[in-house]
Amino acid sequence: MPILRGAAAALLLAATPLHAAGLQPLPPAPATDAAMAELGRHLFFESRLSGDGSRSCATCHVPERSYADGEPLARGYNHTGHFRNTPGFAGMRLKARLTWDGRYRGDQLPELVAEMLTSPVTMNADPGIAAERVRQIPGLLQLWRRAFGERALPTFDGIVRAISAWTALHDGGETAVDAALRGDPLSLSPLAAKACACSPARPGACAATTDPRCPTAPCTGSACRRTPRCCATRSAR
Numbered sequence: 001m002p003i004l005r006g007a008a009a010a011l012l013l014a015a016t017p018l019h020a021a022g023l024q025p026l027p028p029a030p031a032t033d034a035a036m037a038e039l040g041r042h043l044f045f046e047s048r049l050s051g052d053g054s055r056s057c058a059t060c061h062v063p064e065r066s067y068a069d070g071e072p073l074a075r076g077y078n079h080t081g082h083f084r085n086t087p088g089f090a091g092m093r094l095k096a097r098l099t100w101d102g103r104y105r106g107d108q109l110p111e112l113v114a115e116m117l118t119s120p121v122t123m124n125a126d127p128g129i130a131a132e133r134v135r136q137i138p139g140l141l142q143l144w145r146r147a148f149g150e151r152a153l154p155t156f157d158g159i160v161r162a163i164s165a166w167t168a169l170h171d172g173g174e175t176a177v178d179a180a181l182r183g184d185p186l187s188l189s190p191l192a193a194k195a196c197a198c199s200p201a202r203p204g205a206c207a208a209t210t211d212p213r214c215p216t217a218p219c220t221g222s223a224c225r226r227t228p229r230c231c232a233t234r235s236a237r
């Protein structure tokens with residue numbers, strides 16, 4: 001069965017216009033400095049970076065909640081209410097703009113991280129005190145030296161660099177469609193492969209549907225876009 005399923009998927013993919021529809025696989029993640037990212041991971045969860053030691057990045061960006069917090073508005077520093085919702089980190093490296101008002105470009109993650117650390121409404125950190133605290137925590141100092149060199153002393157810029165390196169790693173991973181676009185026909189289930197066969201680049205792909213809710217006329221490009229459910233329904237039969 002798996003072989004048959006694979007062969008069917010391969011045939012379908014050969015016929016599907018995933019590429020013709022203009023889809024490209026996501027670019028691969030850039031190379032990562034593992035020691036830097038590991039330091040950043042520890043700093044991300046380190047509440048002693050905040051002014052009064054009460055909160056870390058992870059207080060608001062909660063891993064179990066896809067790095068959001070499930071609240072309508074973030075809980076700000078020192079029981080203040082933040083005026084914005086905490087965004088999650090999915091697709092971090094692919095974002096063109098950061099924050100709800102887009103005031104940072106995607107490549108300005110370090111500037112944003114510095115703001116998160118120092119803003120009175122998020123962590124209220126003093127740059128000098130934050131660096132000194134890292135120096136005084138043996139475990140962190142050890143990780144620091146692995147990332148920055150044996151004689152390196154903690155600095156605020158280094159803290160920002162390490163946290164940014166780790167934060168940038170969150171991209172949600174490769175999807176089945178990415179793998180299919182890279183030429184792996186087995187990555188899509190037969191149903192998904194069929195659903196992909198109906199795209200604006202392949203007019204008429206929905207024409208054979210027998211679902212009464214779907215248009216009877218051949219499904220041309222824009223109709224395909226309007227009624228994607230029809231494509232999936234047809235595929236399920």
Ligand code: HEC
Nearest residue numbers: 056057060074075076084085086087098099100116117122
């Ligand atoms: C008080 C809760 C809170 C804390 C603590 C916090 N953040 Fe945030 N974070 C937010 C909120 C709220 C926003 C949205 C800000 C905006 O739109 O102006 C945000 C935005 C972000 C974004 C942009 C995400 C996007 O998709 O636009 C990143 C990245 C981020 N924070 C990382 C961090 C890091 C790293 C730390 C620790 C140094 C941190 N945050 C600490 C609440 C918090």
